[in-house]
Amino acid sequence: MDDTIAAISTPLGQGGIGIIRLSGNATEATNRTSGAIAIADAIFVRPGSKGGKTVSSLPSHSVTYGHIKDGNEVLDEVLLTLMRAPNSYTREDVVEINCHGGLMPLRRVLDAVLRHGARLAQPGEFTLRAFLNGRIDLTQAEAVCDVIMARTQESAAVAMQQLSGGLSQRLNAIADRLVEVCAHVEAYIDFPEEDIEPSTHREILGKLDVLRDELGELSDTYDHGRFLREGLSVAIAGRPNVGKSSLLNALVQRDRAIVTAGAGTTRDTIEEYINVEGIPVRIIDTAGIRAAAEDPAEREGVHRSIRAIEVADLVLVVLDGTEGVLSDEDISVIDRAAAKTVIVVVNKADRTILLSSRLVRDAFKAANSPTLPPALTIVTLSAKTGQGLNELKQAVFNLTMKSGLESREGVVITNLRHKVAIDNTVLALARAIDCLEVGTPIEITALELRSALNYIGEITGVVTANDILNKIFNDFCIGK
Ligand SMILES: Nc1nc2c(ncn2[C@@H]2O[C@H](COP(=O)(O)OP(=O)(O)OP(=O)(O)O)[C@@H](O)[C@H]2O)c(=O)[nH]1
Numbered sequence: 001m002d003d004t005i006a007a008i009s010t011p012l013g014q015g016g017i018g019i020i021r022l023s024g025n026a027t028e029a030t031n032r033t034s035g036a037i038a039i040a041d042a043i044f045v046r047p048g049s050k051g052g053k054t055v056s057s058l059p060s061h062s063v064t065y066g067h068i069k070d071g072n073e074v075l076d077e078v079l080l081t082l083m084r085a086p087n088s089y090t091r092e093d094v095v096e097i098n099c100h101g102g103l104m105p106l107r108r109v110l111d112a113v114l115r116h117g118a119r120l121a122q123p124g125e126f127t128l129r130a131f132l133n134g135r136i137d138l139t140q141a142e143a144v145c146d147v148i149m150a151r152t153q154e155s156a157a158v159a160m161q162q163l164s165g166g167l168s169q170r171l172n173a174i175a176d177r178l179v180e181v182c183a184h185v186e187a188y189i190d191f192p193e194e195d196i197e198p199s200t201h202r203e204i205l206g207k208l209d210v211l212r213d214e215l216g217e218l219s220d221t222y223d224h225g226r227f228l229r230e231g232l233s234v235a236i237a238g239r240p241n242v243g244k245s246s247l248l249n250a251l252v253q254r255d256r257a258i259v260t261a262g263a264g265t266t267r268d269t270i271e272e273y274i275n276v277e278g279i280p281v282r283i284i285d286t287a288g289i290r291a292a293a294e295d296p297a298e299r300e301g302v303h304r305s306i307r308a309i310e311v312a313d314l315v316l317v318v319l320d321g322t323e324g325v326l327s328d329e330d331i332s333v334i335d336r337a338a339a340k341t342v343i344v345v346v347n348k349a350d351r352t353i354l355l356s357s358r359l360v361r362d363a364f365k366a367a368n369s370p371t372l373p374p375a376l377t378i379v380t381l382s383a384k385t386g387q388g389l390n391e392l393k394q395a396v397f398n399l400t401m402k403s404g405l406e407s408r409e410g411v412v413i414t415n416l417r418h419k420v421a422i423d424n425t426v427l428a429l430a431r432a433i434d435c436l437e438v439g440t441p442i443e444i445t446a447l448e449l450r451s452a453l454n455y456i457g458e459i460t461g462v463v464t465a466n467d468i469l470n471k472i473f474n475d476f477c478i479g480k
């Protein structure tokens with residue numbers, strides 16, 4: 001961390017402004033010439049000044065007009081923002097150069113910055129420094145990425161809450177209470193001649209029970225928190241010509257996929273995002289599944305459909321409601337989808353519906369679906385007129401958000417890493433409780449409580465191995 005990192009922090013493309021960000025202190029190791037401020041001094045010229053150390057003399061949190069020069073050549077006309085350590089994103093000296101937002105000005109200014117001693121930042125490295133310098137904890141660092149990636153208001157709200165430290169506060173409060181119990185238990189190790197009094201024993205057990213339950217509840221919020229952060233993937237499956245692409249078009253409200261009266265129209269899978277009550281939903285239209293696919297492209301399409309069904313969080317099995325029977329092809333789709341979370345869509349309701357729900361339920365029963373037929377959700381709609389579409393969206397929401405969005409203090413787990421660590425904490429607490437109940441030597445209980453504390457520490461980053469850090473920050477974009 002004793003070098004200066006630099007990157008283009010805005011998306012590459014054409015825009016009014018593009019920002020080059022530099023972060024690094026002038027340390028003995030950098031020889032005091034390649035801190036962010038010194039590098040900016042070497043290339044930034046204010047009008048009227050003859051060069052020299054303009055930036056070093058600027059007050060912190062100021063914006064200054066000038067030019068970026070490389071020798072005598074003017075590379076761009078810029079505004080330079082200086083934020084001195086420790087009051088900056090990384091807690092180091094940070095300089096942001098607002099250039100014109102085009103590829104060339106940004107490249108040329110970045111090149112100049114690199115030639116004067118900065119190093120190109122790795123993905124997420126600015127945020128990594130903010131974490132390593134103690135300005136934010138690990139859950140907050142992860143939330144930075146989530147805020148950037150959020151696709152719906154609700155996803156953004158959950159990410160912002162995590163960024164403001166909502167999750168850390170909740171976990172730290174739990175960790176504090178756990179430390180207290182831990183201290184209590186460990187006191188008995190130091191005085192082996194004393195037995196735990198029955199009332200103390202009960203009190204410790206009671207506190208551990210409550211902690212375990214609270215963490216269990218927090219872990220349960222992941223069921224829907226995951227969908228808020230990562231989105232829900234929904235595959236539209238069915239035999240050819242039942243109206244899958246029409247359904248995609250109706251859901252995204254535009255003519256996205258080709259629809260024709262002939263079977264075998266869609267070949268490739270087509271994906272679009274829609275917002276269902278705040279959940280970002282990725283809808284995947286697939287090729288109609290049939291054994292007698294005619295040409296190699298369609299056969300490949302069918303393979304992709306089958307794969308899409310396998311990896312989706314939810315499958316919409318589309319059937320043609322104007323036919324009174326299920327074909328072998330329908331049955332084969334039902335067989336493939338039966339093990340998944342499924343909504344059956346009976347389509348073409350603008351015409352007379354002849355397909356009975358009983359027939360559909362029987363087919364799922366025959367396919368050994370784990371969803372018992374009475375619980376199977378069947379929505380009748382028309383992709384053509386849009387009638388019943390809202391019911392479908394409601395059904396998608398109900399099926400995937402069963403536990404509701406409310407949770408204690410509104411804290412929601414959205415990240416698998418956090419969920420795994422919380423579950424490990426719960427398991428360690430359960431073992432500690434077992435030990436206490438059975439009367440195993442108190443040292444074992446103390447060990448389990450220690451490991452529970454470690455797991456919580458992994459989440460906020462108090463206890464973190466290097467490889468975990470690398471994995472987390474590699475998912476970032478460059479310049480953040
Ligand atoms: N009446 C009526 N016709 C529909 C409806 N939805 C789709 N269709 C018609 O059904 C035919 C097939 O529609 P597509 O959306 O291409 O069907 P698909 O399932 O995507 O077909 P493949 O891509 O070949 O698998 C077209 O002629 C549509 O106009 C509906 O709700 N009502």
Ligand SMILES: [Mg+2]
Nearest residue numbers: 244245265266
């Ligand atoms: Mg299609």
